[in-house]
Amino acid sequence: ITADDGRRALALLSAMPPGQVGPLLRGLTPGQLAPLWRLLAEQNVRAAADLLDHLPDGHIAAMLHLLPSLLGAQLLEPMESDDRIDVLALLDEPTRHGVLQHLPAEVSETWQLGRQYPVESTGAILKSERLAFSEDATVADLVAALKRNDAQIEHYETRYLYLFDQKGRHFGAVPLHRLLLQDAQRPLRDWVDSGVPTVTPALPIAELKGVFDHVRYSVLPVVDDEGRLVGVVDQQDLQEALYEEAEKSSLERGGIFGGEEMRSMPLLTRGLRRLAFLLPSVVLSYAAVSVIALYEPVLEQVVLLAAFLPLVANLSGAVGNQAVAVSIRELAVDRIGSDAVGRVMRQELPIGLLAGLVVGLVLAALSLLRGGDHPELPWVIGGAYALSSVVTVLLGGALPLWLRRLGLDPAMLASPVLTTLSDATAFFLVLFLAQWWLLG
Amino acid sequence: ITADDGRRALALLSAMPPGQVGPLLRGLTPGQLAPLWRLLAEQNVRAAADLLDHLPDGHIAAMLHLLPSLLGAQLLEPMESDDRIDVLALLDEPTRHGVLQHLPAEVSETWQLGRQYPVESTGAILKSERLAFSEDATVADLVAALKRNDAQIEHYETRYLYLFDQKGRHFGAVPLHRLLLQDAQRPLRDWVDSGVPTVTPALPIAELKGVFDHVRYSVLPVVDDEGRLVGVVDQQDLQEALYEEAEKSSLERGGIFGGEEMRSMPLLTRGLRRLAFLLPSVVLSYAAVSVIALYEPVLEQVVLLAAFLPLVANLSGAVGNQAVAVSIRELAVDRIGSDAVGRVMRQELPIGLLAGLVVGLVLAALSLLRGGDHPELPWVIGGAYALSSVVTVLLGGALPLWLRRLGLDPAMLASPVLTTLSDATAFFLVLFLAQWWLLG
Structure with a gap:
């Protein structure tokens, strides 16, 4: 698979049934993955970054240790913020420092922020990609923002948009579907759904599950002590965290400590x-x-x-x-x-x-x-x-x-x-x- | 907790922090749950139904065996279709038959359909609540449908709506956010996102995970062999299924077979x-x-x-x-x-x-x-x-x-x-x- 033709490898991977790409890539060691991704990135760095989703975080981190930090940054940039934090957490300090230098400043900030929250808290699984507007923004402002983020829109939470007041505090959540056929000039605050509860980043994920069980909303705003929106958390992130927790304790009970063992590890x-x-x-x-x-x-x-x-x-x-x-x-x-x-x-x-x-x-x-x-x-x-x-x-x-x-x-x-x-x-x-x- | 005042119980449960309601309710046996839910339902059947989300499926099923089938149907009706199928599967034949008789005919049909799919397939976790329209429907038709479903809208998939052709075959998916500020009379098909892949109900969930890893979409249409849309599946449902699978195998490895054991079981x-x-x-x-x-x-x-x-x-x-x-x-x-x-x-x-x-x-x-x-x-x-x-x-x-x-x-x-x-x-x-x- 370490073919000398990156384009051929990329075409091959794109043409394979999606269900087979993962097992193939996961079978490779970090030493095999690094040159492959270098080839893929030479062809199309975005497509190479997309393929990373098939690899467990540990594989991605091991591979990044073998790649130049600029390329590492290019691969991490298109990731969802919560996934990126998981990978950054697995890097050694020099590699992480190198990668963060080539990433936009806000990624570095999000990383610093994410580090503050304990492992099994809401803050550790929140996603920062959301549409946030001043409370006097209009429908037209929203449409402009959607256009601006078009390439990344599938990573954004689009079921709701979030308003903040003049002091930057969370003001309310607006369901997108209420805005159809509305006047471009009307302010978004007219459609705030006042029933949407907020959660704090410090909330343990076991309790977050209780909150989701209690409400009909599948995505909730995460608001810090100062009332600022720090991100959103949806049931998918929660279920993913619960799944990883279950798998970790299953391995521990089999006598494998310290997280996942991959047989491709040294x-x-x-x-x-x-x-x-x-x-x-x-x-x-x-x-x-x-x-x-x-x-x-x-x-x-x-x-x-x-x-x-x-x-x-x-x-x-x-x-x-x-x-x-x-x-x-x-x-x-x-x-x-x-x-x-x-x-x-x-x-x-x-x-x-x-x-x-x-x-x-x-x-x-x-x-x-x-x-x-x-x-x-x-x-x-x-x-x-x-x-x-x-x-x-x-x-x-x-x-x-x-x-x-x-x-x-x-x-x-x-x-x-x-x-x-x-x-x-x-x-x-x-x-x-x-x-x-x-x-x- | 088996207070003689349903209203008091409901007020109490609503006032409790959401993270504490679950542990409290899950500690009760089916024999204690049944009279409590009867009291809650007398006050507000919708609120009682919402509280069911705190209970594991096995508890809900055990309780339904002790309640009149009309009440059981009233409690199950507001559930999401995939969760309802999980509970129905755990009921004994007479109870299920009784409950289904009081539910709308399409619930019965969805149940029959859901039964066809193997346990670990996409069909077993799909959700039937989605917005589906004929390909010549307009933005105004969509807005009307959203209003009609307003009470249940949080259960519906609203990130996309799905179009079908004259023969009832899946035609395409339209991202809702593209429809803002559009003319009410324009047909929805003008904004179909042709990149959204479809999956089949027979796809094993391990392969479904491969598909989600391969695309940026977090919700996909499920289309049967005749090309008809049978539902949608999102990453949350997938992660939930993976989590339950992991928990089941963790219990099995501890010597607990046949699914979850609750100490409140006989x-x-x-x-x-x-x-x-x-x-x-x-x-x-x-x-x-x-x-x-x-x-x-x-x-x-x-x-x-x-x-x-x-x-x-x-x-x-x-x-x-x-x-x-x-x-x-x-x-x-x-x-x-x-x-x-x-x-x-x-x-x-x-x-x-x-x-x-x-x-x-x-x-x-x-x-x-x-x-x-x-x-x-x-x-x-x-x-x-x-x-x-x-x-x-x-x-x-x-x-x-x-x-x-x-x-x-x-x-x-x-x-x-x-x-x-x-x-x-x-x-x-x-x-x-x-x-x-x-x-x-």
Whole structure:
């Protein structure tokens, strides 16, 4: 694909079905992307910039580190402001500085502004492309502005235009569709929709979702403490942020921290990031198996227990991680608060008992098959699982809430910590009951 | 909250900050929601319907089963068509039939139409509220239609209007902002934007994302095989679908199948759904530990191995599940196809070697502490982990692709199957090497 003819590459990409361009481009490493985009930009910098939308932000940032900053700026300029901020945030300081120097001053300002807002706030996902007018502007002024922005208009919010007063404060939102067939000279303020609520940039996105659920508008003005309009936020941006959040926590739960891993990233980066999860896991897992070493005499007499230890531990972990998954989900959609520990435990207890009974019976039956000279083994295994199931399901339900209350990320920590606890619980219960029942 | 005064409840809910209404309502069970909504609807059915947006679809459906079908219809009618279809899909047949009877005929038709499209296709997320006109309609006709739909206009797509020809086929899309200050009598077709592409209802949503990445338009017309406009789809709907998909697979990976679990659901339903994951896990886990039983003589001589079996198995599972998480993510965003097994394995192999070396050394050191009379134990444990890490990381990377190729859901199956394979691999390698090295 690193053909020496940029025009041919551009023609090829334009002719492909849109659904196939993304997978093709995303399969390339930053080292392959940089020369390709250089070729594409030589032909048509705008078309090259448009193709960037197919790449994840991490790919774009990695590629920009390999391109001259002028070209980087040319590629970033046509982007939507919220997407551009996401990419700028991923650049290292010198590259970002270089790129920003070649971009218009207001881009630099928007970047500075965007940095102020916390990651999961409305300010972090707002878009600055909107039509804003003084409150005494007329329909004719609007039409002139639309013409001026024609090339970029698809990036602008055009369902509403926003008016500001003489002090620059947000005055109101005017639905564009009310302006059809109106007199060019009438002021826009005559059609303000007074029902449109404003939101602040500091509003967390979970609460922003509550606001959108509450109103019929799909795009809202974002107004700062001084009453100035700083941008607009629409449901698409919100859903996109929620999606990225969900994907990030899904990866975290699989042991991939620090955002997305792309297999096209350098091996050492990928390896170190994965080890960052594995090495603490060694400590946790070693702590759990230390319980086993305490009961070596029991194991010496009933070696068969060595096979049942991981079985009971795995299945305790499974039932506990179900409770973890439901609690993480309920926290994510604001269905419960981090203070609902008591309620969650009451709702998990019967599940733990049910699973303990059913799975415990199955395990008892399986141990009967292998029991040999220990007729009490089924009671030990079934009983240990039943107790362990109840304990881990309660811990699993509560742990994400406790972590959240400590300001820690449940998606990242709940599952490994729970698995350690459930392993230790299961090992202890099997060996303790075995000592007491079989040898006592 | 089940106050006897509906008006008070409605006033209370309207006065609350929007971000708090959702968590409050979502904490209620369907049995508590039904009488509350009955009270709210008595006061103001439209306001009651608006509040439904705060509830997940499953809650709304559960509540509708407890309400008279006329009231159910009144609550569903003001919803956006795509959201309404999601709720209708969750109702049991008699309730749905009852509700549909009280709804306008076109809702019933849209429901029938929506059913035809596969779950993850564009047809399943399209919205039928759009402004559609014959190609010879004029600006004045549009203004009249906007007035007619005024109460519902926030649900309508108003960035574009859509023209159809005499045979009812899609003719083109007109950006509303081009119509300002235009003559009332001029036909709308004069301002068709010929760049707006159409999509088909059968297009999978992963490919729809590719199309949106390729164009600057944020809303696209959906046209069927006969060329008729069946609805519009915007990026918000797409992002919402992607988010729900991500949440569903995140829950599945935690062992919660069959969509979302709400702790307000009946206990038996929750219990059975969780057992549906646990019972197959018993089989898988039992299969893995059967390897241990084969090596009882080895264990009898080196009981200490009982503690290292779960340790090596857990850490093999951890490194394998990292590869699973990355592959699932890369499949989900179409970064790789299910035929990329060879490439994925080549990119995972060095990670497996690195993790095997580093974690293997740590485990060898830990076993040295406990080794006692078996100086070769560190070699057995470290060596078993190094080999197991390589095997499971390759399996973990490839398994989601193999499952996808078989038409199975990687999010649901990859992790439990991988854990079984990594357990069995780890158990076998530790015990085999122990037999060979310590006792050989």
